[in-house]
Amino acid sequence: MTVSRAEALRGPAHHRQRADWLAAMPSAEDALRWAESFVTTATAAPGTRRRAAIGPEARRRVAAVSGGQALGGFVVLLAALVVVVQRTSAHDVVWLTTPRLRGVNSPYAHDDRVPLVFRPERRGSLRSLLEHVRDRVAASYATQGFPVRDLWARAGGPQDTGVLVTAAGLHLPVPADDAADLVITIDPVEGGFEVEDRHGLYPVWFADHVVGLVERVLEHLADTGTSVARLDLLDDDEILHQLDTLNATDVPAHTPDDSLAARFRAVAAAAPGAPAVLAGGRTVSYGELHDRAARFAHHLRDDLGLAAGEAVAVLAARTADTLVALWGCLAAGAAYVPIDPRTPADRVARIVGTTKAKALALHSGLLDRVAELPALAVCCVDLQFPAGTAAGPPSAPAWPDSRGGDAAAVITTSGSGGAPRTVVLDHAGLVNVGLDHVTELGLGPGDRYLQFMALSFDGALLDVVMTHLAGAALVLPDERTLADPRRLEDLMAEHAVTATTITPSYLTHLDPARPADLRVLISAAEPANAADLTAYAARGVAVYNGYGPTEACVNTTLHRVDPRRAYRAVPIGRPRANKQVYVLHRDRNLLPRHVIGEIAISGRGVASGYVGDREESARRFVPHPFRPDQGPLHLTGDLGAWDEHGELVFAGRRDEQVKIRGFRVEPAEVANALRAHERVEDAVVVADAARGVLVAFVRGPGAHGPKNDEVLARELGDHLARTLPPHLVPAAVHGVDAFPTTEHGKVDRRALMEVHARRMAERSVGEPANPLESRLAEVWAEVLGLSVVGVEEDFFRLGGDSIRLIQAVHAAQRAGIGLRTSDVIRHRTVRALARGVARYTDGAGS
Structure with a gap:
């Protein structure tokens, strides 16, 4: 019996499918931007397509596991690709998208692409991974065309990921408006891969690299009981290169018993x-x-x-x-x-x-x-x-x-x-x-x-x-x-x-x-x-x-x-x-x-x-x-x-630790110090990477609202200054009723920084009284990375430090203001500084 689209959207099956898709919904962090997982000295030109293929032995293994069926072969190659993505991107959730399958009837015709969201056990077996990929593919295509992207958008979730996978002869054409930056076309019969870098984000060697890793995964199909976590994606030569060649650092002259x-x-x-x-x-x-x-x-x-x-x-x-x-x-x-x-x-x-x-x-x-x-x-x-x-030399120590x-x-x-x-x-x-x-x-x-x-x-x-x-x-x-x-x-x-x-x-x-x-x-x-x-x-x-x-x-x-x-x-x-x-x-x-x-x-x-x-x-x-x-x-x-020269390239942190003024900073330490204050019930500290400063958010009685921020910042700033070194004192403190959370219940730091941006824009600032104050305020705003600086705001409480102090002095000198670093240290607001330097600044107040 044929079910109409209207009936499908009203029936109990629709509600079950809706619940299933909501349960499968990834977080915004799960959107795969695979290019960010690699370092390279050169990327391909936008629109570059490269082809690579697995070898005959790997194709034989795929055929043996898939029974020679095209869809089965696609699932096996897709499972190997999921392993490679999970290993190389540090994503526990692997979220890909595909076009709809050809020749499959569905009561839904809303979406022309199908999300594939995989959550394999990191320490599970290769067999369990293959079964997980098979089951998720089957469940996803069974409701292809379901309005998943709209559903996730209404639930506050993401809509697009960065990698689209398609199979020659199995899928409909790739939608022209798809947001993916990488399209991988798999030929499940010949074991071929075509990799299209739509925006020129990926290394020129990317296709060969990925297919080589896929082939390494396929080598383990003979023993599907192997733990995925133990799969070795490196060949023997590469292992020896990393363990021995790159680490050939022995210097016997530096003895381990030196004093x-x-x-x-x-x-x-x-x-x-x-x-x-x-x-x-x-x-x-x-x-x-x-x-x-x-x-x-x-x-x-x-x-x-x-x-x-x-x-x-x-x-x-x-x-x-x-x-x-x-x-x-x-x-x-x-x-x-x-x-x-x-x-x-x-x-x-x-x-x-x-x-x-x-x-x-x-x-x-x-x-x-x-x-x-x-x-x-x-x-x-x-x-x-x-x-x-x-004094003569002391006697030899005993x-x-x-x-x-x-x-x-x-x-x-x-x-x-x-x-x-x-x-x-x-x-x-x-x-x-x-x-x-x-x-x-x-x-x-x-x-x-x-x-x-x-x-x-x-x-x-x-x-x-x-x-x-x-x-x-x-x-x-x-x-x-x-x-x-x-x-x-x-x-x-x-x-x-x-x-x-x-x-x-x-x-x-x-x-x-x-x-x-x-x-x-x-x-x-x-x-x-x-x-x-x-x-x-x-x-x-x-x-x-x-x-x-x-x-x-x-x-x-x-x-x-x-x-x-x-x-x-x-x-x-x-x-x-x-x-x-x-x-x-x-x-x-x-x-x-x-x-x-x-x-x-x-x-x-x-x-x-x-x-x-x-x-x-x-x-x-x-x-x-x-x-x-x-x-x-x-x-x-x-x-x-x-990198390709055998040298290490730094790529940031895997946790919240940041560098402030060259010092390692753990925001959790600052939050812990804030919680010790009687007005603070809880605290979250976030690094403003663009400005190189810390921003604190506190929850407590009477702490909420931008009107309280100035008083709160002064009080808590004084408290922190008594317990922490200067580089750990936040440049701004905001009171909140509650900390916003992501769909997975974690503190939403991105939303907190939006609160920070809004509060900084809404704060009350004193207007310059003369051209000198106006020029100094512009200089401070540029150096501190702020849209505006009030004439009574403290340079150092706004995030100023020794480096920004030097930048401010140089910028002022370029603007024709005779300024020294000691002037800013002594006069910490625009108004006080303008008064202090007026006596030797040409044109002060004019």
Whole structure:
């Protein structure tokens, strides 16, 4: 009996089918944009079609499983494609679309395409996958033409995905208005694939690559009981290439029992008169630095009774005294714990508690902080072990040097569990990475290395170690000099700086032609700017892009920039001495080249876990699946892929962690700190990637509404400033009644950012009173990435930081306003700044 369309739309079967399609509805995140899963140096032209085919043995296997039927063959090849998509895209849900089948009657004629939504078990068998694909295909085509896209749209779901699959002779023509960016046409009889890249998004080699992976899946059809998670998509040559060739990094000269203290003592003994530090108008020789560090070490061991391996907290000001404390800690066999001097007291207390620090070292200029900090033995380095003293060398220490596996430094980073993560770096790891850089960069006693990174930052530890192991001099600028790129360029010229590591966001403000003596430049801590790096490389500077998490001892890979190469993205390079790098699927399988996965690191200097956090340690430090002798494998959470040159390309994060001002930031830590406030019941913190700032959303009594945002932001900002370092304080705080959720019940961060954009546009802003205020407000808005800035709004509360401060000053100077960085620090609003600079700004108020 034939059922009319009207009857079908009213009958009970329609309601069942409606319920089935709603149950199958994917989320917006499930829309497959497969091109985003690969890295490449070149994409195909729009409309490119390429053909590839599986081999005869694979065709035989398909025919045996499908019974020689075209539709069965299509299902088998489609199942193999689903495996490839799931493995290479990190999608648990694989959502494809197809045209309708030919010759199949349906009471529906609304849609001319059929969604295919697959949810295979990640650890299920190949047999269960084949059955799942068969069943979903059958169920979907049984109601082809059903108004699925309209149904999903009314339910608030997505309508289109990025990949359409069709079979020659089985399906109707591809709809002309289909939104897919990739069309794959399968010939189930001949095993052929035609891949059409409609918009030029995919690599030129994509068709051959995908068909090769499909063929690897089909090799396992002889044993369909095999777990899909264990299917190996790489052939033996590729496995050996990734395990051995790319990771051929053994350097026996860097022994695992090296001691930093012994290495530094040998350098100082060889050239005691050579300059070790240039800071504050003084030159500190290696002899003086070693002498002061040794006396500090004796004080720790003999006077304070520190035992080997105990920790010393150091407020790491930008002075030579911090380096005395560093080398003194290492000479004493203690662990050096650097802390930013601006760190709030509560956070200092937490770091001291986690590391069990027994003493606190600082410069006399920070003595006013002692009263608010934990009760520890205090060492005022510059007063107790002053510069320029002619005291003879102390007697040889009665304690043995630290061994390679002993703790050298303890670094604290932001943590996802709401508390900071604490990582121990050992002597062997730091010696290894330091000597590797000395060799690669060609550092020697004649070099002058600019110390740009804050001394509390893990990258600064590498800068100091490599400089002093090379017998070179460390040039240490003060905060005022760093705040002005022109001053820094003058300092680099004055001291004939030959090498440095600088963040990309600061480097863009320097003139590539000015540091005349510069021969080595490393860009690190943020994604590199290709134009800036090639500008330096073009004039003969050896330019590197570096990468490495704290957990892997600061640096893991380096890429040497080639000025002749046109970069889409600057790679982060290959693994360095005695370290191994892998790109893994979530099931910890090696991924094919070009496919984005999680970066995992093992080898010399990789930590064994986080101090005091066994749960997170177990999740991020796992048994090594390839080289058990290398210790644990660190799962970084960073994403990357091997490119065609065998180098790693960074591709973001797999979790919510972001970089703010070069620091790793876990929004969960900030949310946890907000929840500690009495007015906050719950909090969500989201990164505004475009502006590089954090935005907080809080729920609590009286917190809702844009009128309360200003008061709330001030109150909670003050609260966070007492507990978190500056880079963790959000640029905006919004009160909400409830957090919006996705169709799967997760917090909808995209919707929250729409609230943020709306509130920022609706906020009350004071109008400029004169042309100078108007010009300054325009400059601030441009630099801060806002549509408008009020004349009474605080530059730093709006997301201003040291880099944006420099940008604002330069933009103001280009606009004819004579401005200095110190002016903005002193006058934090447009109105106050206009009044403050009017006396020396030409045309102020005119």
